[in-house]
Amino acid sequence: MTRSPRTTAFGALVASAVLLAPALSAPTAEAHPRPHQPTAYVLSGDPGGSKFEGIGYDRRSADFYVSETTGGEIHRGNVGRAATTEWLAGDGTDGRYTARGVTVDRAGRVYVAGGPNGIDHPGAPDLWVYDRGGRLLTALSTGRPNVFLNxxxxxxxxxxxxxxTNTPRIFRLARGRTGWQVGVWSDASGTVAQGAGFNFNGIVATADRRALLVVQSNTGILWRFDLRSRQASRVDTGSADLTSGDGLVLRGHRLSVVRNFPRRLVTLDLSRHWRVGTQVADVATPPDRVLTTAKIARGRLLAVDSKFDETVAQPPYEVIVLPLP
Structure with missing residues (x-):
């Protein structure tokens, strides 16, 4: 594959530099690949332009899945190959006209959040689950109005x-004796103030089974949802700027926040009980890209170039590789 000018490097994260101050940034340069691993993954797009957002990763197969907001297609790639394919069609397939967040469970099932799918197309699903082979397992509406599953x-x-994103609620989807069921797991309306623009966005679960962490994009607040009480509390992140926080990546107690339009990657070290975060890095991401979400794949960070900064998106469409903070 011929490298495009857009695959210019994202700067190496030099620990001695990023630890000096919260606002300090490293030079922009993308990660050096391991042998036989691409530095970027090429996504197919529509003739009228495509935009992308979510990414999920299957550790067993080393496959990753990327959602397309313009049409709802789901693309699949593998960390060992630069080319990807359109795995699931969009434009109304399974009632899916757009797609946002994507994740993969231990069984290889792929979960897709529909964003405003049910708002723009009343009666259409808000979420989908597929098996590794692409078979639809369920497509559900939350049964609530004005839901934007992000x-x-x-x-x-x-x-x-x-x-x-439209309410301070977390929805839970699980398969029970009577099939797949979705409902409100936590409603933090009494704790979380809603504002204009994007509210709840990225979400990760902690490995110790204690909490879910959620970033509120418009305020830059990081929220901790206790998995037992379902109550939300604010994480003390000090002077860290997390506004426009989109995707979250958690590795141990180290949380990285992808700030989309500010083009920054902010990393925090979180306390034992996930109540305090200390900023350890704030680095620039490539200036010609708006990155949304990211996943760790075989020791590298795969980040989605959304094309949200382009009125009519133009190729190349790519998932790029960043060094782990």
């Missing part, structure tokens, strides 16, 4: 938890 994470119980 991102999704698998909890320690194996259920999928979805953020709602």
């Amino acid at each position: 991102d999704v994470a698998i909890g320690p119980d194996g259920a999928a938890y979805f953020t709602d």
Whole structure:
């Protein structure tokens, strides 16, 4: 594959530099690939332009899945190959006209958050689940009006938890004796103030089964949802700027926040009980890209170039590789 000018490098994260101050940024340069691993993955697009957002990763197969907001197609790639394919068609397939967050559970099932799919197409589903072979397992509406399911994470119980950008609610999807069921798991209306623009966005589950972490994009607040009480509390992140926080990546107690239009990647070290976050890095991402979400795949960070900064998106459409903070 011929490299495009857009695959210019994202700067190496030099620990001695990024630890100095919260606002300090490293030079922009993309990660050096391991042998036989691409530095970017090419996505197919529509003739009229395509835009992308979510990414899910299957550790067993090393496959990743990327959602297309313009049409709802789901693309699949593998970390060992630069080319990807359109895995699931959009434009109304299974009632899916757009797609946002994507994640994969231990069984290889792929969960897709529909964003405003049910708003723009009344009666259409808000979410979907597929098996590894692409067979539809369920397509459900939350049964609530004005729902914008933005991102999704698998909890320690194996259920999928979805953020709602239009309300301070977390929806839970699980398969029970009577089939797949979705409902409101937590409503933080009494704690979380809603504002204009995007509210709840990225979500991750902690490995110790204690909490879900959610970023509120318009305020830059990081919220901790206790998995037992279902109550929300604000994480003390000090002076860290998390506004426009989109995707979250958690590795141990180190949380990285992808800030889309500010083009920054902010990393925090979180305390034992996930109540305090100390900023350890704030680095620039490539200036010619608006990155949305990311996943760790075989020691590298795969980030989606959304094309949200282009009125009519133009190729190349890519998932790029960033160094792990």
